[in-house]
Amino acid sequence: MFVVVRSVFWLTAAYLVIRPGVELPDAQAMAAHAMATSAQVVNEQIGRIECADIACVGGKTVLAVALHASPSAGVPMHDVPVSSLAPIPRPRPDWAG
Secondary structure: OHHHHHHHHHHHHHHHHOOOOOOOOOHHHHHHHHHHHHHHHHHHHHHOOOOOOHHHHHHHHHHHHHHHOOOOOOOOHHHOOOOOOOOOOOOOOHHHO
């Protein structure tokens, strides 16, 4: 009996949290905001590093450029049409009769 009561409790709690008609936040916008904020924090930390040699300055420059250059994802893999190179099912070998 306790299992049923516990199940009803958790199902009710889940329904109250995820009920129909609830506006869910845009995950892509949240991710973009988080990436922009973290890139800004990392840039500030990189700017605070004091460099005395050319290797340190070059490393800071590479890190700063890498944080700003964010390549787009492009076309997802499942949207690309599949090109079939071999017939399916494969033809039976001659030696198999």
